[in-house]
Amino acid sequence: MEVKVRFAPSPTGHLHVGGLRTALFNYLYAKKVGGKIVLRIEDTDQSRKVENAVENLISTFEALQISFDEGPVQGGDYGPYFQSERLPIYNEQIKLLLEDGKAYPCFCSAEKLEEARKKQSETKQTIKYNRQCLKLDAAEARKRMEKEPHVIRMKVPGEEEVLFYDVVRERVAIRCEELDDQVLIKSDGFPTYHFANVVDDHLMGITHVLRGEEWLPSTPKHVILYQFFNWKQPKFIHLPLLLNPDKSKLSKRQGDVAVEDYLNKGFLPETLINFVALLGWHPKNEQELFGLAELEKEFSLKRINKSGAVFDIEKLKWMNSQYLKNLPIETIMNYAEPVFKAEGLETTDVGKFQAVVENARKRVDTIHEMIEHSTPFYTEVQFSDEDKNLLRNEPSQKVVTFFSKKLSNKSNWTEAEIKILVNETAEKTGVKGKDLYAPLRLALFGAAHGPDIPLLIDILGVDEAINRLKVQI
RNA sequence: GGCCCGUUCGUCUAGUGGUUAGGACCCAGGGUUUUCAUCUCUGUAACAGGAGUUCGAUUCUCCUACGGGCUACCA
Numbered sequence: 215m216e217v218k219v220r221f222a223p224s225p226t227g228h229l230h231v232g233g234l235r236t237a238l239f240n241y242l243y244a245k246k247v248g249g250k251i252v253l254r255i256e257d258t259d260q261s262r263k264v265e266n267a268v269e270n271l272i273s274t275f276e277a278l279q280i281s282f283d284e285g286p287v288q289g290g291d292y293g294p295y296f297q298s299e300r301l302p303i304y305n306e307q308i309k310l311l312l313e314d315g316k317a318y319p320c321f322c323s324a325e326k327l328e329e330a331r332k333k334q335s336e337t338k339q340t341i342k343y344n345r346q347c348l349k350l351d352a353a354e355a356r357k358r359m360e361k362e363p364h365v366i367r368m369k370v371p372g373e374e375e376v377l378f379y380d381v382v383r384e385r386v387a388i389r390c391e392e393l394d395d396q397v398l399i400k401s402d403g404f405p406t407y408h409f410a411n412v413v414d415d416h417l418m419g420i421t422h423v424l425r426g427e428e429w430l431p432s433t434p435k436h437v438i439l440y441q442f443f444n445w446k447q448p449k450f451i452h453l454p455l456l457l458n459p460d461k462s463k464l465s466k467r468q469g470d471v472a473v474e475d476y477l478n479k480g481f482l483p484e485t486l487i488n489f490v491a492l493l494g495w496h497p498k499n500e501q502e503l504f505g506l507a508e509l510e511k512e513f514s515l516k517r518i519n520k521s522g523a524v525f526d527i528e529k530l531k532w533m534n535s536q537y538l539k540n541l542p543i544e545t546i547m548n549y550a551e552p553v554f555k556a557e558g559l560e561t562t563d564v565g566k567f568q569a570v571v572e573n574a575r576k577r578v579d580t581i582h583e584m585i586e587h588s589t590p591f592y593t594e595v596q597f598s599d600e601d602k603n604l605l606r607n608e609p610s611q612k613v614v615t616f617f618s619k620k621l622s623n624k625s626n627w628t629e630a631e632i633k634i635l636v637n638e639t640a641e642k643t644g645v646k647g648k649d650l651y652a653p654l655r656l657a658l659f660g661a662a663h664g665p666d667i668p669l670l671i672d673i674l675g676v677d678e679a680i681n682r683l684k685v686q687i
Numbered sequence: 688g689g690c691c692c693g694u695u696c697g698u699c700u701a702g703u704g705g706u707u708a709g710g711a712c713c714c715a716g717g718g719u720u721u722u723c724a725u726c727u728c729u730g731u732a733a734c735a736g737g738a739g740u741u742c743g744a745u746u747c748u749c750c751u752a753c754g755g756g757c758u759a760c761c762a
Contacts, residue, residue: 222762223762224761224762226761226762227753238735256762258761259760259761259762261761262761262762279721320760324759324760327759327760328759331758331759334688335688336688337688338688338689338750339688339689340688340689340690340758341688341689341758342758363760364760365760367760383691383692383693386691386692388691389690390689392691392758393690394758397759397760399760400759400760401760403761406759406760406761406762407762408762411762426756427692427693427755427756428756428757428762429692429756429757429762430692430756430757431690431691431692431756431757431758432757432758434691452692454693455692455693455755455756456690457755459697459698461754461755462754462755462756463756465754489699492699492700492711493699494699496699496700496701499701499710500700500701500710500711502699502710502711502712519700520692520693520694521692521693521694521754521755522692522693522754522755522756523698523699523700524698524699525698525699526698526699526712526713527711528698528712529698529712529713529716530712530713531712532711532712532713533712539725573724576721576724576725576726577724577725578724605693636721640721646721647721648721648722650719650721651721651722652722653720655722655723656708661706661723662722662723663722663723664722664723664724665720665722665723665724665754666721666722667705668721
């Protein structure tokens, strides 16, 4: 049987890094075994709907080059792929359960339920529905359903326990008496996650459910639903949670969680994919840098971890710096171009832009940090009083004067020749070490630290270099 | 409160019934480099605790502790 997995986000905002991890593991597993991956939008909560969330999600996946075989964009034979468009399907299925007595209507008001829960909480009981409406006369209940607001609940069976096997955690068992009669259909006619998820997974032919560990406690309810319908269960693979530095579930309160935020800060799609792949999963060997294609080959459910993983931004930065250094220069230039333009830096001189990027890429962790190292090549340098004093002192003047004069002699300098010229300058002026290099770099670049003098002049161009030096004399 | 899941360096993790418990990030120090960065070398640092099984447990079992998740007409 062909493997089919799905990523089923609810459109409540931007794609979360935890969501990316779930999507990625699904994607990688599908690719690894030659299966299919479905994108299904779980928009059953009308009150939490966010405008443009779906468009946003889709464009983020595009930026990451993760594609789906079925979904809102590419269609497919098992649609619609928005749960809000599948209401007739849920309706049909709930009727079956109602007829079999495996589900029942409940007319209790939200206030009443809230009160009951409060009471249970105070008396330290297990919090669950008291099954009041289960006692209702069937005919009467049917009549009331016509005009009264109500929900449909599942009737948890009286068996001892529900048992299922999670691929990561193996055997998981829970006593049925612990389970609540979960609401399946809400009073607005929409299904809850628990119901829609089971119905859709079955109807869409999903064979493996990879999702976050937060779903583990409600899986027994899903298992019961599969049993009610006499449907084959998919394999469950619950992924360890992504954590804040304090080990709580990764959340907005402790920094960025949206994939978009990281992209906007200059982290590369390649980095995000690689980094998130290593949270809760590990390869066979000690390799850490993986492209998507490599991950597709390496991925295995067997090497998924059990315990939660802290999202460590320091390591993310390091990994991003590795990609900045090692990806083809053209790739980095493509990522950098819009960022440079937004900062008003001119990228039309491609040769210069490339040289600037080449210099900056090995000094930073993100695309955005490249700006700081590149601006001096494009804009007039600014000097502090301290800098000015240093440039004005006698040895500095000797160095700058001699060097710029010699530099003017010809226009086609190689880096090697400039290196020789620097040495000659030291010899002729008698200035050396820090006193020699500091004024040159300061005049050319506006900073005490930075690229080699030959590289500096190469990027700037001899004419501009001479200009910058002469201003200081 | 109840239920469920988890626990190897600060973090991501490897690993085994007998190992000097390995790698990566971070941090510290050395080397390369005129500076900075890169690169490179080295170092610091972990099996939560207790009991049991065993000739021997980090590894297997149980208990405790701690951490987390769930406990909605949210997903």
